[in-house]
Amino acid sequence: MKKVIMLLVLLPFLTAMTCDNDYDPENAPISKIFKVSVSPESTFTLQDTIWVEGIAISRFFDATTNDSISTTDKKVQSRLNIYKFVQPNPYLTAEGAVNKFKIISITGEFEPMSYCKNSNLQIFGELVPDAQYFSYKIGFKPLQTGDYIIDAFDGIMTNTNRHTEIAEDYPLYNHPDLILLDCSGAIGLKPESARAYFFKVR
Numbered sequence: 080m081k082k083v084i085m086l087l088v089l090l091p092f093l094t095a096m097t098c099d100n101d102y103d104p105e106n107a108p109i110s111k112i113f114k115v116s117v118s119p120e121s122t123f124t125l126q127d128t129i130w131v132e133g134i135a136i137s138r139f140f141d142a143t144t145n146d147s148i149s150t151t152d153k154k155v156q157s158r159l160n161i162y163k164f165v166q167p168n169p170y171l172t173a174e175g176a177v178n179k180f181k182i183i184s185i186t187g188e189f190e191p192m193s194y195c196k197n198s199n200l201q202i203f204g205e206l207v208p209d210a211q212y213f214s215y216k217i218g219f220k221p222l223q224t225g226d227y228i229i230d231a232f233d234g235i236m237t238n239t240n241r242h243t244e245i246a247e248d249y250p251l252y253n254h255p256d257l258i259l260l261d262c263s264g265a266i267g268l269k270p271e272s273a274r275a276y277f278f279k280v281r
Contacts, residue, residue, distance in 0.1 A: 113157045113204065113213075113234035115274075121242040122279045128183070128218040129278065133157060133234060135213045137206055155213045157202045158192070160230035162260055163223075164249045172251050173228055174198075174261040180219040187215025195262035199232075221280040228258070231274040238276060245277040246270035 113133035123129055135155060161180065162173035175198030182189060182200075192199040204213035219229075226245050247270075251257055258268045268275060 113231065114237050115231040115234045116237045117229055117276045117278070119238060119240070120278070121245070122281055123221060124281060125221055125224070128220045129229075130216060130218050131159065131229060132216045133202065133204060133214065135204060137212050155204050157204060157215070157234055158232040159200045159202055159217070160198050160232050160260075160262070161200070161219065162198055162228040162230065164226040164228070167249050167251045169252055170259065171261055172249050172258045176227060179223045179225070179227075180221055183218040183220065185216040185218065187217065189217055198260070198262050224280045226279050227277070228268075229276045229278070230268065231276075235273050236276050241275060242277040243270040243275075245279060
């Protein structure tokens with residue numbers, strides 16, 4: 080009986096200690112997303128390299144203090160997806176195309192993700208010497224002709240012209256304003272999405 084009473088007395092304090100250590104997503108620091116730019120041409124050759132550059136500030140917004148804080152990280156991750164258009168069918172408009180390119184890194188690092196390896200790349204931006212922002216510069220040298228999409232996924236493309244007219248050649252039956260991708264089931268992407276960039280290789 081004494082043990083039960085003691086447990087009841089201690090329970091509120093134990094609960095409070097647990098709650099203090101819980102992760103609170105509303106008060107977690109929020110990073111700026113990568114702003115991504117791609118070589119501006121709409122058409123490339125097999126001798127060209129398509130450069131993709133991303134920049135994200137190194138300060139994070141802390142919702143608890145309503146202020147920005149500096150990160151201690153030396154790298155921060157982002158994601159790029161790359162697809163090749165195929166002749167549309169009811170289930171697919173574009174398929175993974177990592178294997179259609181030789182990929183090189185000038186700044187930052189990359190590696191295939193554990194799922195959808197032929198479309199998804201994990202990108203690690205590096206902290207620049209003055210510690211004001213993270214950056215990466217990744218090159219895609221095409222190995223095969225075709226029409227392609229680079230999807231910044233968790234970033235925003237800064238190119239003024241993203242050549243969305245290329246997608247018009249691949250209308251999806253009953254959904255002409257949607258691109259269906261082949262990663263883990265059909266995933267939709269609208270051509271006008273701020274994260275998508277389109278180009279041809281001839």
